[in-house]
Amino acid sequence: MTNRFQSLFDLQCAYFLSDATKSYNWRIDQLDRMERMLTDNKDALCDALHQDFGKPPFEQLFEITVPSGVIRYYRENLKALIAPQKVELPKGLEATGNSGVIYKEPYGVTLVIGPFNAPILLLLDPAIAALAAGNTVILKPANTTPTTAALLSELIPRYFAPENVAIITGGREEISELLQLPFDFIFFTGSSAVGKVVMRAAAENLTPVILELGGQxxxxxxxxxxxxxxxxxxxxxxxxxxxxxxxxxxxxxxxxxxxxxxxxxxxxxxxxxxxxxxxxxxxxxxxxxxxxxxxxxxxxxxxxxxxxxxxxxxxxxxxxxxxxxxxxxxxxxxxxxxxxxxxxxxxxxxxxxxxxxxxxxxxxxxxxxxxxxxxxxxxxxxxxxxxxxxxxxxxxxxxxxxxxxGVGNSGMGKYYGKAGFNALSNTKAMLIGNPDLELDVFPPYTGKDIAKNLSVFSGEE
Known part of the structure; x- marks a missing residue:
């Protein structure tokens, strides 16, 4: 049976493979769009929260101001976060002209499944981290907050191109169908019982996950x-x-x-x-x-x-x-x-x-x-x-x-701020070698001072 969401997934996958999402400008543009969506529609979003389950004004505004603050953090720190980071190597390697660099690269197409209790904040916060890290995003809001979900499904296409950010509404059937797709990353917030379902589905494609669950x-x-x-x-x-x-x-x-x-x-x-x-x-x-x-x-x-x-x-x-x-x-x-x-x-x-x-x-x-x-x-x-x-x-x-x-039964993985950027990024560690350094650690080994050649890796003088 054809997956209803395959074409959307393929669209985001193709766009991600174009490398367009890796640029600083693309990431900032997506963050700006998210901020405008929150600011332009603050009253409507707050009203939806009240309609769904009577959230009082403070708890409504909390769901708008916290994501806005996260956006500001990434806007102010994004250049430093995406810059390659030099790391120390054993003295022998550095002395012979080698260097170590860590690159942060996006995973790809990310699925964010949000909960009902904070249906804006806990849906958009992970999405903001994913976008800052250079990933495309498919959002799945909770179906138990129908007014909020309907409003977001109207707003997301207004502010984002579908190859960048898209939204799918529905319930268990839609989630099951989405989980059949080979996402590059899945972020789930909800119960431990459903978290286990998400993790089992992710295991089929060896998809990394963050699970934000709960407990007493x-x-x-x-x-x-x-x-x-x-x-x-x-x-x-x-x-x-x-x-x-x-x-x-x-x-x-x-x-x-x-x-x-x-x-x-x-x-x-x-x-x-x-x-x-x-x-x-x-x-x-x-x-x-x-x-x-x-x-x-x-x-x-x-x-x-x-x-x-x-x-x-x-x-x-x-x-x-x-x-x-x-x-x-x-x-x-x-x-x-x-x-x-x-x-x-x-x-x-x-x-x-x-x-x-x-x-x-x-x-x-x-x-x-x-x-x-x-x-x-x-x-x-x-x-x-x-x-x-x-x-x-x-x-x-x-x-x-x-x-x-969380930890154990309450979840796995951390996010917010720098931790969120790192969680939604693959850490690519690189040894940049000296192209002219002669280092003979290859067979045949007879008659060679292997220990001397290996000392550059151990840090020994």
Missing amino acids: NTTIVDTTANLDIAADRIAWGHNAISGQWCIAPGYVYVHESVADVFIAKLKASLVKMYGEDPSQSPDLARMISEHDAKRVASYILPEKVVHGGRYDVKARYVEPTLLYPSTWDDPALQQEVFGPVLPVMPYGNLKEIVEIMKRKPKSLAAYIFSKNQAVIDFILGSLSFGGGCVNQTNLHCWIDSLPFG
């Missing part, structure tokens, strides 16, 4: 933490996008000696942010679907609700909810919640809970609230996770100097 992100609050700061930042970090954020705190371990005070402050933070009736708050997004509202509501154990607990599946609403004291046997700790239900667990011995967490799937993020550097160092040295914050939550995900990505 740990948060630890110790006895030295500023509890007011911790409560505010955890309340916001967990409930932004109604908890549908891959880096949201997934659960909290709080030291038993401050647990009651912390819970009280966390309740107060939620009321301060979303009011006594969060269903009326303009600052709380809705769940993406009735199915997800029902799923998240099923994690609410009435006997453990210390705040919230109300929901309306038809309205796709789940109230910001605190469950305490939670245990690892509770439904909310069996998988990533991806919603505004936060389990909180007391702990007495830090080493014991770290040993427990080390045996759980590695998370995309972790957050530590403490003023004790020895505690911070111990946790950072013992736990493996993608990235995170100390005395903050979530903010690390939009700083272009901090590579972003």
